[in-house]
Amino acid sequence: MFELLSKMPPRQLGKGLLPDQYFGRLCEDIVGQQLSVKAADVITRRFIAGIGGVITPEIILDAVDQDLRNLGLSWAKVKYVKDLAHHTKEGNLKFDAFKDLSNDEIMSELIKVKGIGPWTAEMFLIFTLGRPDVYSLGDLGLKNAFMKLYAVEDPKEYLIKAPEIVEKWSPYRSFGSLALWYSLDNET
16 A cells, blocks of 8 residues: 555645535536446536526426436436435535544445435545545545555455455545545556
8 A cells, every 4th residue: 555655646635615615515416326437527517607697496396307307317327426415404404513523423324315325434534524534445446546556355354354455545545435445547
């Protein structure tokens, strides 16, 4: 891991977003779920442009489902962004309080929303909130990079070995995650 980290260019966690921007970011995260990075980027840009450039709960709640579908969202993702908008509008997600909550508390709040599971919540913690101590055991890229780096051949063995090895990286597991993703980008 040290060798991998030493080769990786400096990376910054988080996007420097303010709590009033978290809703839009989570919508983007939902839109990009289970898509290649390239496809997610195209559909996310189309989605943002199609709703007028600013994503708010009110705009999402007022949007016609078919119009959101026409922007490239699946029917499930239309329901998910609407559920997120509903939770946000009703005050069930208190984004201003996130700075005072633990990772587990934030994840617990986020996964109450349909379409936000542990993976999406973990990516939000790393890439939006800039939390330094997050590793997503369910991320396929992390799994593949970890298995290659640590010569783990069996996915079941990964589920046993990864938690104990990754625990040693605490409180900087997010940087270990970045290094593993970086290793995938640089395979020849």
